[in-house]
Amino acid sequence: MVGSESMLDLDGPGAPPRANGELVFAQPWERRVFGVTMALTRQVFSYDDFRQHLMMRVREFPERPYWESWLAALEDALSAACVSDLNVDARLAELLARPHGHDH
Numbered sequence: 001m002v003g004s005e006s007m008l009d010l011d012g013p014g015a016p017p018r019a020n021g022e023l024v025f026a027q028p029w030e031r032r033v034f035g036v037t038m039a040l041t042r043q044v045f046s047y048d049d050f051r052q053h054l055m056m057r058v059r060e061f062p063e064r065p066y067w068e069s070w071l072a073a074l075e076d077a078l079s080a081a082c083v084s085d086l087n088v089d090a091r092l093a094e095l096l097a098r099p100h101g102h103d104h
Contacts, residue, residue, distance in 0.1 A: 016034065016066070016070070017066055025067075026067075027067075028100050029067075029095065029096050030067040030070075032095060033067065033070060033071050033074060034067075034070070036074070037050060037070070037074050037077075040074075040077070040078070044077075044078070044081050045077045045078075045080070045081045049077055049080070049081075050073060050074070050077045053072075053073035053074075053076040053077050053080070054069065054070060054073035056073070056076075057069040057070075057072045057073045057076070071092075
């Protein structure tokens with residue numbers, strides 16, 4: 001497994017926003033993209049690779065909402081891992097169209 005060789009550093013540079021120690025998600029898609037990313041770090045690319053993309057995306061446009069930078073970094077990591085033949089945009093649109101509170 002790709003991500004098994006390193007511990008996830010969710011407290012270092014590029015760490016997700018927290019309130020009282022808990023991750024903060026304003027929208028359901030943010031929680032989903034976080035979960036998808038964590039799953040992909042176990043199979044497709046390492047968390048360290050993803051984190052490098054995330055830090056780059058945050059630096060390039062600091063005013064952008066955090067989870068939008070996270071999503072852009074996920075797309076970068078997928079592309080770098082040669083998984084770009086997946087239709088990520090279509091799948092994202094499909095997932096975003098699901099009603100809040102749907103059965104996962």
